[in-house]
Amino acid sequence: MVFDWFKKVSKDYPKFWENYLENFEQEPSELQPKRYVVFDCETTGLDHRKDVILSIGAVAVLDNALIVNDSLELFLKQDLYKTETASIHGILKEGKEEKIVEAEAIIRFLEFIKNATLIGHNVNFDIEMINQALKRLNVGKLKNDSMDTDAMYQKFKGLQEDQHSTLDELCKILKVEKSDRHTASGDAYITALVFLKLKKRLDIK
Amino acid sequence: MKNSIAERIADFLKNFPPFFSLIYTELVAISNEIQVIHVEKNHVLFKIGDKTHPFFYIVKEGAIGLSVTSDAEETLIDKCDEGDILGLRPFFAKDNYLMTAKAREESLLYAIPIEVFKPYVSQNAEVLNFLLESFASNTRNPYDKENKGKLISENVIYTEQSSEIQYFQPISYTKTPITASGKDIVKFVAQTMSQSKIGSVIIQENNLPVGIVTDKDLRSKIATGLFPIDIPVNQIMSAPVITVPENISIAETQMMMLKHNVGHLCVTVDGTNKSKIMGIISEHDVVVAQANNPGVLLKQTKRATRSKELKAVREKLNDLIQNSLDKNIPIQHISSLVGEINIAITKRAVELAIEKMEKEPPTRFAWMNIGSQGRKEQLLMTDQDNALVFEDVEEQHYDDVKKYFLELAEKVTKTLHKVGYEFCPAEMMANNPMWCKSVTDWNKQYNSWINKPGEKGILMCSIFFDYDFIVGDASLVDLISENIFANVHNNQLFYAYLGTDALKNPPPLGFFRQFLVEEDGEHKDTFDIKSRALMPLIDAARLLVLSQAIKGINNTYQRYKKLAELEPQNADLFESCAEAFSTLTLFRTEEGLANNNNGRYLNLNELSKSDKVKLKNAFQPIRAIQDAIKNRFQLTYFT
Numbered sequence: 001m002v003f004d005w006f007k008k009v010s011k012d013y014p015k016f017w018e019n020y021l022e023n024f025e026q027e028p029s030e031l032q033p034k035r036y037v038v039f040d041c042e043t044t045g046l047d048h049r050k051d052v053i054l055s056i057g058a059v060a061v062l063d064n065a066l067i068v069n070d071s072l073e074l075f076l077k078q079d080l081y082k083t084e085t086a087s088i089h090g091i092l093k094e095g096k097e098e099k100i101v102e103a104e105a106i107i108r109f110l111e112f113i114k115n116a117t118l119i120g121h122n123v124n125f126d127i128e129m130i131n132q133a134l135k136r137l138n139v140g141k142l143k144n145d146s147m148d149t150d151a152m153y154q155k156f157k158g159l160q161e162d163q164h165s166t167l168d169e170l171c172k173i174l175k176v177e178k179s180d181r182h183t184a185s186g187d188a189y190i191t192a193l194v195f196l197k198l199k200k201r202l203d204i205k
Numbered sequence: 206m207k208n209s210i211a212e213r214i215a216d217f218l219k220n221f222p223p224f225f226s227l228i229y230t231e232l233v234a235i236s237n238e239i240q241v242i243h244v245e246k247n248h249v250l251f252k253i254g255d256k257t258h259p260f261f262y263i264v265k266e267g268a269i270g271l272s273v274t275s276d277a278e279e280t281l282i283d284k285c286d287e288g289d290i291l292g293l294r295p296f297f298a299k300d301n302y303l304m305t306a307k308a309r310e311e312s313l314l315y316a317i318p319i320e321v322f323k324p325y326v327s328q329n330a331e332v333l334n335f336l337l338e339s340f341a342s343n344t345r346n347p348y349d350k351e352n353k354g355k356l357i358s359e360n361v362i363y364t365e366q367s368s369e370i371q372y373f374q375p376i377s378y379t380k381t382p383i384t385a386s387g388k389d390i391v392k393f394v395a396q397t398m399s400q401s402k403i404g405s406v407i408i409q410e411n412n413l414p415v416g417i418v419t420d421k422d423l424r425s426k427i428a429t430g431l432f433p434i435d436i437p438v439n440q441i442m443s444a445p446v447i448t449v450p451e452n453i454s455i456a457e458t459q460m461m462m463l464k465h466n467v468g469h470l471c472v473t474v475d476g477t478n479k480s481k482i483m484g485i486i487s488e489h490d491v492v493v494a495q496a497n498n499p500g501v502l503l504k505q506t507k508r509a510t511r512s513k514e515l516k517a518v519r520e521k522l523n524d525l526i527q528n529s530l531d532k533n534i535p536i537q538h539i540s541s542l543v544g545e546i547n548i549a550i551t552k553r554a555v556e557l558a559i560e561k562m563e564k565e566p567p568t569r570f571a572w573m574n575i576g577s578q579g580r581k582e583q584l585l586m587t588d589q590d591n592a593l594v595f596e597d598v599e600e601q602h603y604d605d606v607k608k609y610f611l612e613l614a615e616k617v618t619k620t621l622h623k624v625g626y627e628f629c630p631a632e633m634m635a636n637n638p639m640w641c642k643s644v645t646d647w648n649k650q651y652n653s654w655i656n657k658p659g660e661k662g663i664l665m666c667s668i669f670f671d672y673d674f675i676v677g678d679a680s681l682v683d684l685i686s687e688n689i690f691a692n693v694h695n696n697q698l699f700y701a702y703l704g705t706d707a708l709k710n711p712p713p714l715g716f717f718r719q720f721l722v723e724e725d726g727e728h729k730d731t732f733d734i735k736s737r738a739l740m741p742l743i744d745a746a747r748l749l750v751l752s753q754a755i756k757g758i759n760n761t762y763q764r765y766k767k768l769a770e771l772e773p774q775n776a777d778l779f780e781s782c783a784e785a786f787s788t789l790t791l792f793r794t795e796e797g798l799a800n801n802n803n804g805r806y807l808n809l810n811e812l813s814k815s816d817k818v819k820l821k822n823a824f825q826p827i828r829a830i831q832d833a834i835k836n837r838f839q840l841t842y843f844t
Contacts, residue, residue: 020254036370048348057209063242064242065240065242065243065244065316066240066242066243067212067240068214068236068237068238068239068240068241069208069211069237071208071209071210071236073207073209086433098207172409175266175311177266183209185208185209185210186209186213188210189209189210189213192241193241193243193313195239196243197243197311200243200245
């Protein structure tokens with residue numbers, strides 16, 4: 001990009017972050033269907049200050065379709081490792097999956113999501129986990145719009161703000177078949193199906 | 206890179222044809238290119254005339270209905286659910302979809318890109334065969350829920366209409382009509398018509414129809430000297446020509462011809478005279494379309510004066526059955542058509558016999574078909590089972606009267622035998638003095654079966670309780686019916702006997718879901734579909750309608766339909782029995798037609814895998830209905 005160095009006025013960001021930010025400068029196209037990315041992070045725990053990401057699963061949704069080959073599945077190397085959560089998510093410290101360091105995972109995640117609207121169940125937690133990792137890379141926070149499937153369901157049913165539903169409950173209500181729960185890409189896939197059903201019901205374009 | 210989602214989809218696909226013919230890594234590679242589509246209820250995936258999609262589809266969850274349109278009426282022809290494939294058309298044809306696919310409930314579909322799948326089709330003969338077979342042939346029974354793993358073809362236009370199905374079939378016609386320009390000279394047009402042996406020529410301008418010249422025009426306008434022979438043809442043509450769209454049905458063709466009082470119709474792209482000529486339909490096409498049609502056969506039967514003519518009708522009936530099966534007309538429609546024709550043949554045989562007797566019947570009588578003929582379930586040539594009832598007469602005349610009717614019955618059964626209905630080996634025919642008697646004697650007979658239901662009596666019940674009036678005086682048969690229903694009402698002992706009899710054949714699958722085959726004798730290792738699968742359903746239906754005092758419905762399929770109507774809480778069970786009965790009848794009929802026998806013994810080795818699955822699925826309602834009977838008539842205490 002010719003104008004690249006004009007923008008680097010305030011702070012000298014790394015290249016990956018520049019690339020990521022550029023996605024948000026394009027005008028949204030009317031002709032192309034809006035891209036959604038449904039994602040889920042498996043983490044060592046629920047404390048975003050202490051816990052870290054173990055794996056990320058993400059898949060794109062266009063219109064009424066989930067695009068299988070537009071998906072991402074990452075397993076992270078880590079130093080902090082709790083044996084008690086391994087029984088839930090099944091990721092062993094030295095598992096057979098190819099593992100990458102957190103920085104590389106985050107870069108690949110940003111490359112994948114681009115300016116898509118992020119979808120997740122309790123998505124704010126997952127976004128916060130990513131933001132913490134971004135902080136460790138000394139860059140800004142995620143810029144993407146986001147939608148939470150829990151909030152979507154509340155809206156669809158007219159529930160109070162404090163009436164929350166778990167992903168398992170939504171699966172049951174919306175008749176989404178569960179399997180592979182508690183792997184990041186398994187949960188991302190299930191959440192994506194929940195999202196497809198809610199999206200149609202709420203008539204979201 | 207690892208893709209757990211693709212693996213999960215591959216895990217689903219590997220259970221269904223044709224995917225199970227592929228290795229797992231291939232399936233994962235295919236799954237990686239799939240889109241998971243969510244469709245809400247009533248969403249149209251594609252409709253007739255739509256450009257084909259770059260995908261074909263497999264149903265993951267939910268149900269998609271496939272329908273076709275004929276005469277502007279939409280007819281559902283199949284329902285695809287989990288594991289069923291649809292939208293194969295782009296594999297084989299470049300044109301547009303010929304069916305409409307619409308979600309009947311909220312569904313998830315896997316959309317598989319044609320381009321991704323094509324290499325596997327060309328490399329793998331099994332996959333190719335499966336797709337080709339499925340595309341070329343329609344499913345056996347469009348209403349068969351057990352059709353798992355069988356694909357739906359989208360190249361067959363098929364419409365289901367009650368008894369006059371053939372009427373609603375699209376008519377076939379001349380697609381390359383000979384045309385002439387309006388400026389052509391009459392004489393040359395007439396010469397062309399003579400050479401081509403045709404009775405009409407469409408007059409076109411720029412490929413649009415402007416008129417028609419027929420033999421009638423030449424006769425009334427030229428041959429009479431009204432016009433000279435060397436004028437341009439547009440001076441004598443009939444205009445405008447009546448135009449119709451493509452895919453017009455036989456019925457509508459006839460209506461158009463009657464309405465406009467013409468013998469020819471011009472087919473154009475959009476049905477108006479402002480679009481391109483596509484063909485011509487003549488009255489002859491209508492006649493051809495109706496050959497072998499049930500109405501024609503019925504008419505032939507009524508006009509027959511000799512058994513030979515009746516035999517010709519019965520032989521054509523086999524063609525009618527085969528044609529109807531090929532056209533995927535539901536088996537219960539075929540059954541009722543064939544039943545009507547069988548009745549007409551029997552009726553005519555009785556009428557002819559009376560003529561031959563040279564003496565009018567001494568009193569009123571009724572001829573009844575019993576057993577499978579009485580149930581109108583006789584698709585193939587099987588035995589004749591019949592009986593005769595005559596009005597009560599004074600005792601001194603009884604012997605003479607009976608003698609007359611036995612003689613008459615002898616003639617009738619002989620005629621039927623000539624036509625092709627074998628004599629009943631157990632002599633359950635009206636020429637047997639046992640089964641030719643007065644109303645009072647019949648009532649005594651039935652009462653003894655009902656009140657002293659020994660094993661022999663029960664066997665008789667299974668034959669004589671399915672009776673159908675054919676010819677004579679129907680009120681005599683009504684007298685018998687009234688007596689039966691009065692006697693069986695709340696007769697627990699009789700029901701218990703009938704129930705036990707209905708359970709004598711266990712469900713036809715062994716513990717490991719293998720078929721129970723005949724262990725010895727002539728039919729060793731074949732599957733006796735009649736006694737192991739059809740009879741349990743027939744016996745159960747008979748018992749249930751008797752206990753519900755349902756009169757006048759003798760056909761097993763219709764009996765279950767009626768039961769479903771009367772007992773909404775058990776409707777699912779009865780509907781599934783009706784469907785299973787249809788499926789099993791279809792198997793037997795196809796077996797019989799293929800081997801020119803009664804189709805009773807299926808050779809399991811000749812069945813495809815999906816046919817076997819379908820058969821097994823049809824067995825499931827048998828177990829369910831037997832359990833229901835056990836409970837309803839408390840047979841556990843009885844046996």
